[in-house]
Amino acid sequence: MKRAPGRGWPSTVVGIALLALMLFPVYWMVNASLQPAGNTLQRTWFPSHPDLSGYVTALRDQGRNLVTSLVVALGSVVLSLGLAAPAAYALTQFRLRGADLVLFGILITQMAPGIAVANALYGAYNDLGLLNSYLGLILADSTAGVPFAIIIMRASMRSIPGEIIEAARVDGAGRLRVFRSVVLPVSANALITAAVFTFLFTWSDFLFALTLTTTESVRPVTLGIYQYIGAHTNQWNAITATAVMASVPAAVMLVVAQRYVTDGATDGAAK
Amino acid sequence: MPSRPRSVTDVARARFLERLAQWMYIAPAATYLLLFFGYPLVKNLVMSFQQYTITTFYTGAAPFVGMENYSKILSSDLFPKALLTTFLFTAGSVIGQFALGLAFALFFQRRFPLGGLLRSLLLLPWLLPLVVSGTTWRWLLDPDTGVANAALRGLHLTSSGVPWLTGTSQALVSVILVNIWVGIPFNTAILYGGLQDIPAHLYEAAKLDGAGSLASFRHVTWPLLRPAVSVVLVLGAVYTVKVLDIILVVTGGGPAGATETLATQSYELSFRQFEFGRGAAMSNVLIVLSLAFAVVHLRASRRAQNV
Amino acid sequence: MISPAGSSAWRTAARLTAAIALVVAATGCGGATGAGSATSKVTSITALDYYTDEPEHSQWGETLSACGRTVGVKVEQASVPGASLIPKVLQQASSRTLPDLLMLDNPDLQQIAQTGALTPLDRYGIDSRGFAQGILSAGTYEGKVYGLAPYVSTVALFYNKDMLAEAGVAVPGTWDELKAAAAELTRPGRYGMAVDANPTFESAWQFLPFLWSNGGEERQLDTPRAAQALQLWVDLVKRGSMSKSVLNWTQADVHDQFVAGRTAMMINGPWRIPALNKDKNLHWGVAPIPVPQTGQTPVTPLGGEVWTVPQSPSTARREKAAQVLACLNEPSSMLALAKQHFTVPSRSTVASRYAEQVPSMAAFVKSVQAARSRTRELGVKWPKAATGIYTAIQSALTGEQTPEEALRHAQQTAIGD
Numbered sequence: 001m002k003r004a005p006g007r008g009w010p011s012t013v014v015g016i017a018l019l020a021l022m023l024f025p026v027y028w029m030v031n032a033s034l035q036p037a038g039n040t041l042q043r044t045w046f047p048s049h050p051d052l053s054g055y056v057t058a059l060r061d062q063g064r065n066l067v068t069s070l071v072v073a074l075g076s077v078v079l080s081l082g083l084a085a086p087a088a089y090a091l092t093q094f095r096l097r098g099a100d101l102v103l104f105g106i107l108i109t110q111m112a113p114g115i116a117v118a119n120a121l122y123g124a125y126n127d128l129g130l131l132n133s134y135l136g137l138i139l140a141d142s143t144a145g146v147p148f149a150i151i152i153m154r155a156s157m158r159s160i161p162g163e164i165i166e167a168a169r170v171d172g173a174g175r176l177r178v179f180r181s182v183v184l185p186v187s188a189n190a191l192i193t194a195a196v197f198t199f200l201f202t203w204s205d206f207l208f209a210l211t212l213t214t215t216e217s218v219r220p221v222t223l224g225i226y227q228y229i230g231a232h233t234n235q236w237n238a239i240t241a242t243a244v245m246a247s248v249p250a251a252v253m254l255v256v257a258q259r260y261v262t263d264g265a266t267d268g269a270a271k
Numbered sequence: 272m273p274s275r276p277r278s279v280t281d282v283a284r285a286r287f288l289e290r291l292a293q294w295m296y297i298a299p300a301a302t303y304l305l306l307f308f309g310y311p312l313v314k315n316l317v318m319s320f321q322q323y324t325i326t327t328f329y330t331g332a333a334p335f336v337g338m339e340n341y342s343k344i345l346s347s348d349l350f351p352k353a354l355l356t357t358f359l360f361t362a363g364s365v366i367g368q369f370a371l372g373l374a375f376a377l378f379f380q381r382r383f384p385l386g387g388l389l390r391s392l393l394l395l396p397w398l399l400p401l402v403v404s405g406t407t408w409r410w411l412l413d414p415d416t417g418v419a420n421a422a423l424r425g426l427h428l429t430s431s432g433v434p435w436l437t438g439t440s441q442a443l444v445s446v447i448l449v450n451i452w453v454g455i456p457f458n459t460a461i462l463y464g465g466l467q468d469i470p471a472h473l474y475e476a477a478k479l480d481g482a483g484s485l486a487s488f489r490h491v492t493w494p495l496l497r498p499a500v501s502v503v504l505v506l507g508a509v510y511t512v513k514v515l516d517i518i519l520v521v522t523g524g525g526p527a528g529a530t531e532t533l534a535t536q537s538y539e540l541s542f543r544q545f546e547f548g549r550g551a552a553m554s555n556v557l558i559v560l561s562l563a564f565a566v567v568h569l570r571a572s573r574r575a576q577n578v
Numbered sequence: 579m580i581s582p583a584g585s586s587a588w589r590t591a592a593r594l595t596a597a598i599a600l601v602v603a604a605t606g607c608g609g610a611t612g613a614g615s616a617t618s619k620v621t622s623i624t625a626l627d628y629y630t631d632e633p634e635h636s637q638w639g640e641t642l643s644a645c646g647r648t649v650g651v652k653v654e655q656a657s658v659p660g661a662s663l664i665p666k667v668l669q670q671a672s673s674r675t676l677p678d679l680l681m682l683d684n685p686d687l688q689q690i691a692q693t694g695a696l697t698p699l700d701r702y703g704i705d706s707r708g709f710a711q712g713i714l715s716a717g718t719y720e721g722k723v724y725g726l727a728p729y730v731s732t733v734a735l736f737y738n739k740d741m742l743a744e745a746g747v748a749v750p751g752t753w754d755e756l757k758a759a760a761a762e763l764t765r766p767g768r769y770g771m772a773v774d775a776n777p778t779f780e781s782a783w784q785f786l787p788f789l790w791s792n793g794g795e796e797r798q799l800d801t802p803r804a805a806q807a808l809q810l811w812v813d814l815v816k817r818g819s820m821s822k823s824v825l826n827w828t829q830a831d832v833h834d835q836f837v838a839g840r841t842a843m844m845i846n847g848p849w850r851i852p853a854l855n856k857d858k859n860l861h862w863g864v865a866p867i868p869v870p871q872t873g874q875t876p877v878t879p880l881g882g883e884v885w886t887v888p889q890s891p892s893t894a895r896r897e898k899a900a901q902v903l904a905c906l907n908e909p910s911s912m913l914a915l916a917k918q919h920f921t922v923p924s925r926s927t928v929a930s931r932y933a934e935q936v937p938s939m940a941a942f943v944k945s946v947q948a949a950r951s952r953t954r955e956l957g958v959k960w961p962k963a964a965t966g967i968y969t970a971i972q973s974a975l976t977g978e979q980t981p982e983e984a985l986r987h988a989q990q991t992a993i994g995d
Contacts, residue, residue, distance in 0.1 A: 011383035018378070019389050022455070026395060028418060029407040087300035094293040102301055107569075109308045111561040113513035115537045116554035119547060120311035120318065123327070143307050146300060175292060204400035206516045211542050214662045216630070222402040226520060229406055236410060243403040250398035258391050261398070262460065415767075415821050415840070437822035439976050525777055526825040527972040 054237030065224035080145030088153035145198030156190030367451035372458025397456035405520030439529035465499025623678035645905035691719035702900035716951035725884030760819035763842035790877035808981035966991035
């Protein structure tokens with residue numbers, strides 16, 4: 001839609017003002033993380049003398065949890081894409097009876113409250129020894145990534161022209177080769193989108209971290225923050241510093257993979 | 272050996288192998304979904320009829336108690352309160368997110384310098400871990416030291432400050448506000464996408480007919496945006512009804528249980544009181560609610576496809 | 579330190595009892611003690627506590643090692659956060675991997691003992707004479723001693739000396755004085771008083787001294803005496819002398835508010851003293867909790883952790899564990915531990931010697947003598963009453979219910995299923 005270009009800048013000013021209002025909490029978080037520890041009354045509106053002690057404390061207390069989150073998130077990306085890509089391929093390219101059932105199942109997953117899943121998994125994990133384990137968290141956290149990745153990739157693979165695949169088949173490529181060297185490269189965008197979101201879902205997970213871990217051995221940073229508040233009201237700079245560090249992936253994705261993020265938001269809902 | 276039957280068998284076998292090979296692509300994902308959604312949902316249903324407590328972890332014994340879990344939770348004083356809170360929280364969040372999300376989407380529909388950049392920056396609240404957002408807001412809203420009350424006092428709008436987290440009705444408003452803040456970007460993104468899909472010539476035509484901006488919104492934008500609207504509203508409701516993170520972080524369900532929803536109750540029962548049977552019953556009530564929304568969603572999207 | 583909080587797991591833990599008792603019975607524990615020769619083969623035992631924070635974690639580690647050395651065994655210390663201790667213990671009990679020595683918060687002991695997971699200490703010839711009555715009763719289940727605590731603690735009123743001096747306020751001794759002082763001490767950005775009123779067992783523990791000192795009982799919560807105690811807290815909040823945020827504060831938060839100068843007085847325990855001493859600019863004092871009328875003695879709840887010897891197949895290991903436990907409760911160990919943690923030795927004679935050596939602790943030594951264990955009246959039913967109490971505190975402080983109404987509900991919770 002083309003509009004008259006002349007009256008642009010006033011809207012920009014309004015837009016910046018609105019954004020400033022919306023993002024104020026984020027600014028305030030960053031500001032707080034740069035204040036010295038101590039009396040919460042003496043906060044200033046600008047970190048004129050940035051103090052990194054909050055980050056030092058946060059890294060000392062939560063550094064390990066950040067690594068745990070990273071490991072779990074990456075593991076979940078690998079698992080989710082590994083499960084979802086072939087499934088999306090099969091759902092779009094093969095005429096399989098029962099495929100509708102799988103799709104229906106995926107739709108149902110969007111309705112299932114996480115707490116219901118966690119409730120049942122706790123017992124199973126207790127029996128299998130998966131409580132407080134990386135594998136257990138990766139498996140549980142992928143409940144967000146797998147259905148989402150299937151939805152995103154299916155939408156993308158559906159638009160691959162049948163001729164491309166036919167041509168490759170005629171050239172004697174096996175199904176697996178077609179998948180690997182034709183379908184996956186063509187769906188690169190969808191793969192990245194799915195990976196970005198799976199990473200963010202898992203990185204942000206709180207429910208499974210809260211319910212499926214009971215010790216400090218495997219503790220994602222979201223849970224770390226939760227237990228930080230309350231225990232250290234006097235160290236809001238360290239709490240907010242942890243929060244800032246936990247926000248880094250989201251900010252990075254927004255800068256580096258902006259297009260995929262926007263795609264994911266719209267495609268995921270429009271399935 | 273006669274050749275014909277053999278080749279028929281071969282064809283059948285080949286077809287079978289072909290099918291099998293095709294299913295191998297789906298099997299891992301399907302197995303995963305069955306294990307991590309199918310099993311929990313069935314297990315929850317079974318547990319909700321059992322006396323399933325920590326004892327069960329020792330002995331494996333979970334005696335069936337019929338409807339006892341349901342009658343216990345449904346007859347508890349807390350249930351009607353939690354149900355009402357869930358309703359208010361969901362309705363307030365969804366309406367607020369939608370109204371503001373639509374406003375942002377309409378705003379960004381104008382072309383202006385830096386518009387694209389600002390629009391993607393708006394996504395940030397949605398991408399942040401909910402625990403981070405919750406923590407930040409909890410701190411902003413702290414009745415004594417938070418910047419929200421500091422600003423209100425500075426503007427002389429209140430002398431004592433608003434008990435954002437310590438008043439029973441204010442706390443509910445607070446968690447709704449936070450959830451609206453989190454949900455605006457998603458609503459904006461979908462509605463913006465919907466607006467972009469409306470052909471420009473329709474607006475031109477409306478303009479030629481002398482329609483003002485309000486009339487063109489009513490007669491062009493709104494009807495054509497309906498599919499996107501139903502998607503955000505229903506998805507918003509489905510996602511909001513099960514929100515747990517924000518409430519746990521911002522208010523912990525308090526004060527005096529004022530922000531307890533069905534989801535936090537289910538968590539409370541299972542993981543604080545170790546009454547897994549009752550927790551399961553509570554989450555099943557939640558599932559029924561979600562399913563009701565899902566049915567609405569399916570019907571709405573079918574209608575949208577027919578349009 | 580989470581000594582009073584215990585874990586909410588407790589509400590249901592009571593239900594496991596019969597089942598675990600069966601399990602334990604099936605394993606055939608109890609009975610014959612092993613021969614002396616078997617004991618000598620044990621070279622190391624395990625111990626589980628909930629002191630994950632420094633310096634307490636290392637302090638306990640050293641004390642355990644030292645006691646291990648004296649009885650010729652290596653003690654491997656493990657610590658889990660307080661809230662995870664009970665779930666962990668329950669898991670271990672189901673897989674029969676309980677540690678040889680287990681630390682429990684004292685109000686939890688009776689319920690664990692009821693499950694049959696612990697062994698009575700008289701079996702190992704451990705002498706429990708000379709211990710203060712309160713802590714001994716907390717460690718006793720059905721007439722047998724299952725756990726002994728080297729030290730005990732309780733809560734008291736901490737105050738900021740500078741703020742009191744500046745406002746010209748004397749340390750309050752009665753409720754009326756407390757209300758007046760708290761109001762006097764309140765300034766913009768600062769409150770006069772702070773307590774923990776959050777929806778956990780912690781707030782029940784902080785409320786008990788007010789309830790008990792006024793003649794209220796956890797057995798019968800819907801009484802005027804209980805309502806008066808709750809009314810005191812409500813008044814403090816209503817008059818603005820206490821932040822409404824106490825509804826969300828843990829004991830650690832209350833401490834932080836005090837250190838940050840945002841409250842002039844607080845209720846807290848002596849385990850906070852090391853942290854308070856770290857701040858050189860903070861001049862604080864400690865006094866007994868104010869009582870309703872002049873001349874009354876405050877009745878406070880007894881805090882402190884008991885050490886226990888869980889059931890295990892190896893008699894030899896249990897014997898060794900019991901020896902370490904006995905060592906921890908030797909007068910010299912308890913004196914050293916009490917000094918480290920600013921708590922009170924649990925043997926009365928040691929406590930009086932301690933009061934002479936550490937005069938700043940005299941107030942606590944005095945108050946623990948009258949302190950009551952939380953499980954003395956209700957035993958394994960205490961968690962239900964505690965749940966009722968903290969729910970009532972929340973309802974009353976938010977203004978949802980009057981103290982009378984709130985306590986009527988609390989009583990229903992306490993006796994309900």
